[in-house]
Amino acid sequence: MEQNLDILRQEIVDKSLEAFREGLFSGTSGNMSCRVAPDEMLITPTSVRYDVLRAQDIVRMKLDGTVLEGGLQPSSEWRMHAAVYKAYGETNAVFHTHSPYATAFAVVRKSIPAVLIESCIFLGGDIRCAAYAAPGTESVGTNAIPVLRDRGGCTLANHGVLAVGKDLAQAYLRAEYIEDVAKVYTFSKVLGTPVEIASL
Ligand code: 13P
DSSP states (O other): OHHHHHHHHHHHHHHHHHHHHHTSSBTTBOEEEEEEETTEEEEOBTTOOTTTOOGGGSEEEETTSOEEEOSSOBOTTHHHHHHHHHHOTTOOEEEEEOOHHHHHHHHHTOOBOOOSHHIIIIISSOBOEEOOOOTTSHHHHHHHHHHHTTSSEEEETTTEEEEEESSHHHHHHHHHHHHHHHHHHHHHHHHSOOOOOSOO
16 A cells, blocks of 8 residues: 555646646646545645656645645645545545636636537536635635536636546546637637537
C-alpha cells in the first residue's frame, strides 16, 4: 500500500506540472486529489508553485480534515474535494483547474454547451455552473454536487473548473476536454451559430 501511495503522490506531482505547463493551472491556484481509502485522500498542498512541488509535499488526510501525513497545509479547497468524494462513491479523483476559456463561462455563470462529440463521449453533455460559494468553504463542494450529476465535471461560479473521474487520468482528460469545448465554442460563436449535439 505504501508503494502505491508513493506512485500516486508522484502521479499527482507529474500531472500538476503538466497542468501548469498546459495552462490549466494558473500561479499556485488549482489543486488535485485522489481517494486512497473510502474516507482518505491525497491532495496537493496549498500555495506551492507547481514547478517546485515534490512527492513528499502531497498531503494524506481524512475527509473530515484530519491530516495523516505531510508537513505542509492541504489545499485550501480540501473541503470541496471531500464533499465530492462523500457524495459520489465512484469518484476517486478530483481536479480543480483555472483553465481560462472554461473559467470565463464560470464568470458569466453559463453552461458550456455540448458542441463536440467529446462532450458526449467524455463529459456526459453540457458542463453546468455551480452556484457561487466563498472559496475554501464546504459550500463550494456542496453547490457542485447537483450540477456534477451524470457529468464529468462542472464549473464553479467566478472561480474555476472541477473535473472528476474514477482515477487521476480520467479526471485529467476531462479537464482538458472541458477547456477544449469551451475554447471551440467561443471560436465558433465568432463564426456563426454553434449547433449543440444531444447525443452521438
Ligand atoms: P490552493 O490549492 O493553493 O489552496 O489553491 C486555491 C485555489 O485554487 C482557489 O481557487
